Amino acid sequence: MNTRFLKPVLLVTAAALALSACATATPYGPAGPNSRYGYSEQRVDADRYRVAFAGNSVTSREQVEMSLLLRAAELTLESGHDWFTTVNRATDRDVRLQGAPDPFYYDRYSPFWGPSWRYYNRRGFWSPWGFRDPFGPDFDVREIDRFEATAEIVLGRGAKPANDPNAFDAREVVNNLSSRVPRG
Secondary structure, three states, X not given: OOHHHHXXXXXXXXXXXXXXHHOOOOOEOEOOOOOOXXXXXXXXXXXXXXXXXXXXXXXXHHHHHHHHXXXXXXXXXHOOOOEEEEEEEEEEEEEEEEEEEOOOOOOOXXXXXXXXXXXXXXXXXXXXXXXXXXXXXXXXXXXXXXXXXXXXXXXXXXXXXXXXXXXXXXXXXXXXXXXXXXXX
């Protein structure tokens, strides 16, 4: 078997497997000094907080929003309150395009394996195999999405307001979402 063909294919496969093993959704936990992913909160007033959850490129929008609600409910219970209401709530989507050369493109000036093209040159005949593709290497472009949810919450004690669709019972939220949010 031709090892010139086999080595690059094995390297690309190994790299893809290694990268896919590292690609996991942001686990539920505080954002730290080394990572901006996770939850954070800031006290605004005695009964008002600003809560945020930032996910990496593998974390879905639904997961980010559930993690935000879970953190708001936990913060409510930690402060001795029973319910919270969201005053302002938003989910931002950060889209980035990433381009990479096609790993199967090859010419003698490139370390990648792939087809080499002949083209008709100015002197009136075909150029020999091995010269550079006149159109350059192909590029793979992928879209990378990251979501961040933020909310300003107001905390309350007693029974949650029945007529407010933005009010949540903190204990119910914790019971319903704890098992659905991946922990680190």
